[in-house]
Amino acid sequence: MLNTPSTSFLRKGWTQIGQSTSILVDTTRGMGRKPPKQGKPPILPPSKKVLYHVVHPKWEKPENVKELLWRRFTYNNAIASIRQLYIQESISRAATGQGLEAMKEEEAKELNLLIIANNERNLQKAKEREVQKMEKWKETRQEVLWEIQSTVDAQAETAARSELEVRTVINRSSDFVSKENLEKKILEALETPKVYDFAIDKAGAKLESPTPVKYQEGTPTVQKTRLYDQTFADRV
Amino acid sequence: MPFMHGAMPLRRTYYFLQQGKIHFRDNVAVFAMSFHLRPKAEQKGARDFIFWHWAQLQHNNPTVQLVKHRDMVITPFARAYLKDGREVLFDLEGMNREEIEQHIIKTLGKTELVRKRESLEAIAKVNPADFGSNCGRQCMCEVQGQHPCTGMIYAPKVLTGKYRWNHNLL
Numbered sequence: 001m002l003n004t005p006s007t008s009f010l011r012k013g014w015t016q017i018g019q020s021t022s023i024l025v026d027t028t029r030g031m032g033r034k035p036p037k038q039g040k041p042p043i044l045p046p047s048k049k050v051l052y053h054v055v056h057p058k059w060e061k062p063e064n065v066k067e068l069l070w071r072r073f074t075y076n077n078a079i080a081s082i083r084q085l086y087i088q089e090s091i092s093r094a095a096t097g098q099g100l101e102a103m104k105e106e107e108a109k110e111l112n113l114l115i116i117a118n119n120e121r122n123l124q125k126a127k128e129r130e131v132q133k134m135e136k137w138k139e140t141r142q143e144v145l146w147e148i149q150s151t152v153d154a155q156a157e158t159a160a161r162s163e164l165e166v167r168t169v170i171n172r173s174s175d176f177v178s179k180e181n182l183e184k185k186i187l188e189a190l191e192t193p194k195v196y197d198f199a200i201d202k203a204g205a206k207l208e209s210p211t212p213v214k215y216q217e218g219t220p221t222v223q224k225t226r227l228y229d230q231t232f233a234d235r236v
Numbered sequence: 237m238p239f240m241h242g243a244m245p246l247r248r249t250y251y252f253l254q255q256g257k258i259h260f261r262d263n264v265a266v267f268a269m270s271f272h273l274r275p276k277a278e279q280k281g282a283r284d285f286i287f288w289h290w291a292q293l294q295h296n297n298p299t300v301q302l303v304k305h306r307d308m309v310i311t312p313f314a315r316a317y318l319k320d321g322r323e324v325l326f327d328l329e330g331m332n333r334e335e336i337e338q339h340i341i342k343t344l345g346k347t348e349l350v351r352k353r354e355s356l357e358a359i360a361k362v363n364p365a366d367f368g369s370n371c372g373r374q375c376m377c378e379v380q381g382q383h384p385c386t387g388m389i390y391a392p393k394v395l396t397g398k399y400r401w402n403h404n405l406l
Binding site: 055079080083090100103104115121 | 362
């Protein structure tokens, strides 16, 4: 305290221990509560999470506990005795060929029989399927043959019809126009003109055009409509 | 397939899975089945069987490998591969779902004899040294001379984890 006025020049954290000596003393930690740092959780009271359940059995009378313990031992002894009996019995049965091994052999035989029965059934089904397949094949074959037959028949019919048509045409071919009879045919056509034009009215009646005149006589009328117009035909 | 529409979601229920009747024998290693995605009338049974009973098969036979073949051959079939190398073929053409199920049960399912033998084996398998929920004793501490559970009595300090390991390191 005597040197108080002279320590005023010291920097913060420096302490003077003698007249002319001073050392750096670590700053004392503040013991007060500080706000938590950024991003850190605040100081919280302990959680109330229950990690495990502690069993607190209720108090029972000593005589009851004694009785229950006696029963437990009795029960356990009985079970142990039964097991012992069972083991002895299974050993004796195994000795006489009736134990678990014998049962396993019997099981294997049973499985063999079941598999054989299944195989027989498969074979039976295969046979049935073969028969069905053959029947279906026959049906299909019949159908194909029938189709072939019908096609051949149709072709034969067409051929006969075409042949008839060709023969008819051949028969008519004597009348056909050729180089030799061309002049004659032209003259015939001029002498006997023929009109192939016709109409059909609403009732379905065929209205032929009137036969054209070979030589025009008098003053020809002005044709205003078709030749088969019967109202007009009289004036032609 | 919609999530909860129609009869299909029934297959997803635990109850339905438990209703499966086919429990394969221990001899069966693999069970393969061929079916058709667009079945004809005689192939419909196999398709229905797959639809309704495949999940049940998986649930009830966790140790059997189950294989599905789609549209492989014309005839729907099932083939089981036994552990001894044999193969069992089932011709499923023209059978409906129930017939297929019954036939498989009859041939490869557990019979009364198998069930009886298994139950006897389960009884014989009881080992007095075992402990746990399904055994003679729940805990090792029930045997006289063994250390009691720490739920009943405090463990010595040297055995506690708080003493043996420095938890402040982590």
